[in-house]
Amino acid sequence: MLARAAENLYWMARYLERAENTARLINSTTHVLLDLPLGATFGWATLIEIAGLDNRFLENNPDADEGAIMRFLIEDTNNPSSLLSCIQNARENSRTLREILPAEMWERINSLYLYLKQNASIACRSRRDRYMVLNEMIERRHAIVGLVSGVMEHGMPYQIIKLGRNLERADMTTRILDLNSAVRFPADSELHEPLMERVWMSTLNSLSAYQTYRRLVSMQVRRSDAIGFLLRDVRFPRSVAHCLGEIESCLKLLPKSQQLQQITALLNHQVSHHHTNDLDTIALHEYLDMLQTRLDEIHSALTQLYFHSRQDKMPGASNSQHEILFTEQ
8 A cells, every 4th residue: 555545544534533523522612611600710712722723713813702713613724623624634535545445435524524514604603503513423424434344444544544543532532631621610619529520421421431431430420530431441442541552453563663562552551550530630731731742742653654755855756756655564
């Protein structure tokens, strides 16, 4: 398989996962805000900051109100991480891969793009419309994942898709944790404990983790248990530890990946054995920020190893030279 095709597969998977996760992040924030009392230090601006998009947003949006932020995150194609941009980019990548991907997959990605293009502005009109459009988008995205797992040959292209999906998923799980751990209540609030439970119920629901948490951990939702579950429980597919395990499995099937395997295994070991029960909000934020940095390092190393073209090393190289062979082991 050519390196260019592998890179397109990788980014197609990341863009599709990012779109779903951004939708989940928006829904999670909406649910949390509905439960917060006056005086709680949390708002829509926190969502932009946690997503790492605050500087880009402020370039053209002086007011960080809900409407402006929703337009920026859902339909603004000048924002490369907006829902519409992600699906558009995934569609463009998949268009170049039609000889590799199942025909139904291209059709569903194209259909998802057309749906979102028609409904992105509707999603920005009201919370009810937004909930409807985002949930439909998430369901359509799940149908695409089902096609990948159930129809696509589990060869090298499949492993590249899994690799991109799980890197993106692990990163967003840390961001959703960071977002909800940033909630502050008024010091004299008598409802601190029940409100905190609602916040973490919303967090679990945003990742479709609530029922699994109750079945595997506890009927009562506690901050420390929820954080530990979403970071370390390998039985849940969106936990950071599970995603890192999937990345390790994929890397074992790729050539020249020994060093990357070691880096990923070390991070997985740190996540699995680092207990977060006693971390306050600031310490937890620093820990999650470290995880995001390490995940980005894995991405950078993977890009350097597999996707950098010979054109970078050989000025004037032709297109055929640019497309390095991505060989099977």
